Amino acid sequence: MRFSLLSLIRQSFAHNTGWPEQWRSPEPKPSYDAIIIGGGGHGLATAYYMAAEHGMRNIAVVEKGWIGGGNTGRNTTIIRSNYLWEESEALYGHAMTLWQDLSQVLNYNVMYSPRGVMMLAHNIHDVQVFKRHVHANRLAGTDNEWLTPEQAKAFCPILNISKDIRYPVIGASLQRRGGTARHDAVAWGYARAASALGVDILQNCEVTAITRDASGAVAGIETTRGTIATKRIGVVAAGNTSHVMSMAGVRLPLESYPLQALVSEPVKPVMPCVVMSNTIHAYMSQSDKGELVIGAGTDAYISYSQTGGLHIATHTLDAICEMFPNVRRLRMLRNWGGIVDVTPDRSPIIGKTPVPGLFLNCGWGTGGFKATPGSGHVFAHQVATGEPHPINAPFSLDRFRTGRLIDEAAAAAVAH
Ligand SMILES: Cc1cc2nc3c(=O)[nH]c(=O)nc-3n(C[C@H](O)[C@H](O)[C@H](O)COP(=O)(O)OP(=O)(O)OC[C@H]3O[C@@H](n4cnc5c(N)ncnc54)[C@H](O)[C@@H]3O)c2cc1C
Numbered sequence: 024m025r026f027s028l029l030s031l032i033r034q035s036f037a038h039n040t041g042w043p044e045q046w047r048s049p050e051p052k053p054s055y056d057a058i059i060i061g062g063g064g065h066g067l068a069t070a071y072y073m074a075a076e077h078g079m080r081n082i083a084v085v086e087k088g089w090i091g092g093g094n095t096g097r098n099t100t101i102i103r104s105n106y107l108w109e110e111s112e113a114l115y116g117h118a119m120t121l122w123q124d125l126s127q128v129l130n131y132n133v134m135y136s137p138r139g140v141m142m143l144a145h146n147i148h149d150v151q152v153f154k155r156h157v158h159a160n161r162l163a164g165t166d167n168e169w170l171t172p173e174q175a176k177a178f179c180p181i182l183n184i185s186k187d188i189r190y191p192v193i194g195a196s197l198q199r200r201g202g203t204a205r206h207d208a209v210a211w212g213y214a215r216a217a218s219a220l221g222v223d224i225l226q227n228c229e230v231t232a233i234t235r236d237a238s239g240a241v242a243g244i245e246t247t248r249g250t251i252a253t254k255r256i257g258v259v260a261a262g263n264t265s266h267v268m269s270m271a272g273v274r275l276p277l278e279s280y281p282l283q284a285l286v287s288e289p290v291k292p293v294m295p296c297v298v299m300s301n302t303i304h305a306y307m308s309q310s311d312k313g314e315l316v317i318g319a320g321t322d323a324y325i326s327y328s329q330t331g332g333l334h335i336a337t338h339t340l341d342a343i344c345e346m347f348p349n350v351r352r353l354r355m356l357r358n359w360g361g362i363v364d365v366t367p368d369r370s371p372i373i374g375k376t377p378v379p380g381l382f383l384n385c386g387w388g389t390g391g392f393k394a395t396p397g398s399g400h401v402f403a404h405q406v407a408t409g410e411p412h413p414i415n416a417p418f419s420l421d422r423f424r425t426g427r428l429i430d431e432a433a434a435a436a437v438a439h
Pocket residue numbers: 060061062063064065066085086087088089090091092093094095096097098099100101102228229230231259260261262263267282283284318359360361362363387388389390391392393394439
């Protein structure tokens with residue numbers, strides 16, 4: 024059923040009893056033409072574009088928990104594309120273009136809100152790095168601008184630009200097209216659209232092994248819901264990628280860290296944009312419910328626990344209270360963590376692996392939500408055709424052997 028004004032009116036007269044399930048929940052088939060491991064936003068988007076643009080209908084997304092229950096449903100929803108290198112600008116810019124009309128394409132309101140993302144500079148190093156980003160972005164046609172502290176405060180009136188604080192604001196970069204989207208809706212919208220095109224979404228189905236034939240190529244997967252044969256697998260398992268890829272005997276240059284976020288009690292609109300500070304590892308926006316959404320940096324040690332250290336949250340809240348003194352008396356409602364997979368150059372890996380038929384999309388670290396549509400779009404091309412899309416070609420696993428790294432570490436301190 025398409026969502027429209029007419030369907031809303033019809034359902035209101037039927038007391039909302041006629042809405043169908045948003046996606047099918049079929050039993051696994053014995054075999055598929057392709058399988059995507061990981062039902063986060065990236066995996067679901069990949070399956071959707073494989074069906075919608077490459078005509079592949081006999082495919083499944085295999086998810087060990089519930090769709091969106093990984094980092095997709097745990098992130099702070101920041102979207103921007105002002106990364107430093109051309110390769111990154113192309114990838115995140117592609118996603119930014121797809122965000123614009125994603126709700127219409129999926130017929131599902133993903134609540135994309137380009138409210139502007141501002142990144143604060145607190146020292147000379149920040150100023151140099153952000154100005155370099157602004158210049159590089161503008162040369163590449165990506166919007167990004169430099170603001171004085173007064174202009175930053177005009178854009179976000181609750182920002183404290185006093186010079187007497189620990190880390191005074193001495194400037195900021197602003198991407199006006201940046202903003203937020205509703206993370207769950209992104210997963211659900213892609214799932215619903217993919218399912219309507221025939222993609223099987225298999226929840227509560229953990230992959231426990233990847234099987235290979237005599238030639239070494241992938242032959243299928245073992246799952247908690249049985250054996251499934253396939254000759255093509257796309258692994259999109261975020262923080263669990265190293266574990267899943269070890270099932271095929273592939274070691275990766277990845278480390279998995281907990282990253283956490285927290286929300287305050289809801290209040291009336293006070294925050295018209297997103298503000299981030301890499302230096303003091305804190306950032307904040309306001310959700311449509313009114314909660315202030317606050318993000319922290321990663322824990323200092325690797326772990327698979329979906330929570331974060333209390334001292335990290337405390338440190339973040341110290342910084343938030345200093346930057347936004349008028350939120351000091353708010354109570355925090357809840358906090359949570361996700362496991363982010365971090366590469367040495369802080370850029371993702373999208374492409375082939377040494378195992379024939381096995382493809383990889385990972386390494387998004389602390390900042391992959393913003394890339395969801397673009398990542399799914401180019402990875403669908405990679406899995407469907409076996410060859411990289413021109414946008415994901417530079418993000419091959421091979422770059423850690425050749426040395427052609429795409430170093431976005433400066434963009435990615437707490438990069439979202
Ligand atoms: C606290 C926090 C804040 C963040 N903030 C931002 C932000 O503001 N902006 C931004 O751009 N990014 C942000 N990120 C990063 C972003 O969330 C991720 O990069 C992105 O969501 C990754 O999407 P995904 O689909 O690849 O991964 P996930 O959504 O994690 O999906 C991977 C899925 O694979 C499944 N899986 C794993 N192992 C198996 C298995 N063996 N069998 C079957 N399924 C398996 C998992 O259950 C999971 O659902 C944040 C992350 C966190 C944790």
